[in-house]
Amino acid sequence: MVKKILTILEVIEKSSEYLKKKGVPSAKCDVEWIVSSVLKRPRMELFLNYEEVLPQKPLDQIRQLVLSRGKRVPLQHLLGTVQFGGLSLISDSRALIPRPETERLVEVLVNRLSESFKGSIFDLGTGSGAIVLSLCHSLPNSKGFGLEKCKRALSLANENILHCKMENRVKALHYDWEVDKLPEIEIGLIVSNPPYLDITEWESAETEVKQYDPLGALVSKNQGTFDFLQIINLASAKLSKGGILALEFGASHADVALNAMKVLFDVEILKDYNQCRRYAFGTKR
Ligand SMILES: C[S@@+](CC[C@H](N)C(=O)[O-])C[C@H]1O[C@@H](n2cnc3c(N)ncnc32)[C@H](O)[C@@H]1O
Structure with missing residues (x-):
């Protein structure tokens, strides 16, 4: 032939x-x-x-x-990696493929925290480990903890910690914010990109998302608000004065997050590249 x-x-x-x-x-x-x-x-x-x-x-x-x-296998799964926040991370079906919106959240945080930031960073729902690894990569004096309920995602986060050679500064731990308490240590920053899609939004997502991203990483009860409200409660109880809570949420959630956070935090709502009110940055009073 x-x-x-x-x-x-x-x-x-x-x-x-x-x-x-x-x-x-x-x-x-x-x-x-x-x-x-x-x-x-x-x-x-x-x-x-x-x-x-x-x-x-x-x-x-x-x-x-x-x-x-x-x-419709996602490109990142075919290539086996995704570029995120200056790092190359392993990407497969064990955890959500980190998104550009979340990379923007990391960028905003790095710009706001000075390079000398020494605190502990807790990334709730770490998935692949993208947020905590990229933050610790850019904030060289920080230490990070990626907390995650899903064991498959946790195994990917652990691989990424080794892949990025950050095992001395970043740990991935099993944790469920519906059940577990946060460890008894001082926390400088709690950051999270929790599940925040309503089930109807998930139903209208692209095939790649529905077939290859874990459902538990995306969908949250009560029109997508359940998980970030849980995290606001946890952070409100845990953070000391000056501690920071940074969240990503859905395009319609900013006022719900703002109202829940403003009781104990000075809060700014920030926009993503599409001008959606996508993030909250709160400093505990
Ligand atoms: C939207 S994904 C974010 C993953 C990663 N942080 C990122 O930004 O690419 C949400 C993550 O939260 C985890 N998660 C969901 N419910 C949780 C819970 N109750 N406790 C801890 N993690 C949870 C999911 O397994 C998933 O990895």
Whole structure:
């Protein structure tokens, strides 16, 4: 059988067409990431070498990955990693793929806390460990604890701690905020991106989300408010004066969070890149 010779440009064009037909959002961008990951070359380099002919082995690998992407397996699971807050983290179905909105929360926190921040950071519902690892990465004098109820997510968080070589500064612990107390130590920052989708919002999410992100990482009772209100209660009881609570929540939740927090915290509501009121930053009075 005569194998067809394909250049990088032709592979990108044909694969993008295929993924578009399968309804994949950002099809071309995803193909470029796949090609760049298989060839182990930065994406920019692809543009400079469009006419290069691809050997059969990488071509076969690219084809398999594109077929899987067409079945709506998330790109991050196919590549096995996600870039988040200056780190490369392992990503698979054990925990939620960390989102750009959450990366923005980390950025906001790093800008507000000085680099000399020495406190303990508690990330409630740590999932892959993304928030606590990236915060500790940017705040070199801090120590972090990623708390998580789901054992599968916890195993991924532990792998990411080792992957980022942060085992001296970050620990992942089993914890359920509906049952367990926070440890008896002084906490400087409690941060959380808890589940906050209403079940109807989850039902209308993309296939990637419904099939590959754990449901327990996304959906919360009482129109999505149950979990962050629990965390506000815990943090209100636990933090000392000057302690910080930072939360991410849904686009319609800002006033609920503000009203619950303002009793004991000085609170600012902050917007994400889409101008949604997405985060609360509270300092305990
Ligand atoms: C929206 S995900 C966030 C994951 C990660 N922090 C991130 O931002 O990518 C929420 C996480 O909270 C965890 N979770 C849900 N209920 C919990 C509970 N009662 N106690 C502790 N963790 C919980 C989920 O398993 C999930 O990992």
